[in-house]
Amino acid sequence: MTDKIEFTQIGDWGVITLQNEKALNALDWDMAKAMRAQLMKWASDKSIKAILVRGAGDRAFCAGGDIRWLHETAKNDPAHASEFFREEYRNNSLIYHYPKPYVALIDGINMGGGVGISVHGDFRVAGDATLFAMPETGIGLFPDVGGGHFMPRLHDGVGLYYALTGARAKAADCMAAGIATHYTSDDQYADLEKALMAAKLGDHAHADIEAILDRFAGDPGHAPINDLRADIKRLFSDHDTLDGLMKALSDDNSAFAADTLKTLSRMSPTSMRITFEQMKRGGAFDFDEVMKMEFRVVRRIMEGNDFFEGVRAQILDKDRNPKWDPESLDAITDEDIAYYFNELGDAELILP
Template identity: 45%
Template structure:
């Protein structure tokens, strides 16, 4: 079925589908679940349903949300009556636009524990998703960045729509692509992960699936029917779930070339350097309009962030998710100790002048010793562990 037919059919389906309190329930039983701390937790038949419910704030992830989701996820994993977990979000602008880094930097300025607790518990949740025995479906409709990527990409199934906007833009705020970015980005193939991590390039719609970030693409108007089909499955196996998602993917997946297809050779040739300096030099030598544009983008990013990010991906490609998250937690604490994280958040998210003053200001000033300091083990009592 082509996209137009898919949308026409789904418009009829939407009229048949019941929408309760802004949440998708299809013909499932009436829910009495309420929003608490920005999250709705519910069960529909044999499915546990997590709904991020801060639409006015683009479902930005904060610590109270993490503390609601994690114990419920672990409880469902042990529950013999739960055979599937679905995570989705209220509204259609964002699945989750990221973690609440403004609150984290404000805490870091005054030595508040939030600068440690947020990353520690977020990564524990990320690891729980990545190791969950129960099949996990993330419906990433809308903006999906940073913390939203961590809530989705490590699950077995990730469903993108034409409204999905994926990016890991952390080098622009003096951070790095965390939440397991060091694990999944190097596994996208070739040097695509390096490119996405260093430039913060935005992938949209079906391209999120074509890049390997999502496993399926379904038109947003089909999501209510797809959700209904999933929760109606009686004690579903992973194969049953996969069959439903494949059916919708086949109906709706557009016949379009991957947005970066024509530049994959350029990406592999220019973004495979061992150092950021090598990557910049390769782009300068390339001299094409595309390469010049990438060079301009990289020159705006935090030099420190770019260097630690490249090292993160080089190391993370050989680590387990748990090992990678432990490494990334050490890196976050380096960012909290440094200057660029605070300056980047100020320039991009608070004052929004888009003119950060990086310190150090050049790649040359970010020595190997500086980079290594972000990866050094923490005192044992401060190290990240996969369980609370």
């Protein structure tokens, strides 16, 4: 058991509160395991009509997974470290298929693993402090936890853009991109939660919840992503290869293209190639096929170089100067990337 996650029943609701506040509510293995076990219990509990998940404090919903633990563990035992992802991905799949309405209050930082326990639910309510990102290419990972399913399905190439660049999105951008379903201002957020908890949910719980969310919905204001949408659509859509995308950016004379190339130059070349392939395949896969694919990839990343170097440079030493290996896109072949997607035999992720 763990005291970093709390489960309570309030009225018709099963309420999950992430309590790892010192670590911005980051998910560790015990939290993921406990969450999945509780969700399975509540799925068959007739007194629970819906699920609400929230983060403790006012800084974060969930800033991701326990990267420091993964870094230390995988150095010595990559197979054991990968079991965290197995539990996390099984939880992501359970949320995606959950038989009852699932509401995530995503005010505050919401990145990586936090996205995995929010974006696959029915409702995602952004607030004034919402800050979304999938920044994994900058630490030698890839946007997992089902990123290969929801990101290719965002319109106008926006998902691929977020996946490769790790670009951040506040509430208005989350609404414009389709990452959030609703926005409620921070001065209304507590009242919204009270209204949800007080609701008597009948046979039409989904509609009842949506009506409450709509009643408290506000206007998050101008979405900067919309200023970039035409450039993103023009440059990030309809490429069969990452090389084609990079050439389009290089040949373009816009400030957006130049800024994007500068951003991508800092990312792990291996992660970029993996991520492009993940998005390409994931756009044609169902959710559980994506999760199985992502587990194959992450299992092999735990045996490589760039994850350890990325975490060292960005999180531990903070010198912001990772030494990627290979150090350029040109040094990575299609065969190199295909290896990450090969089946794992007895170690495959089994769902549900």
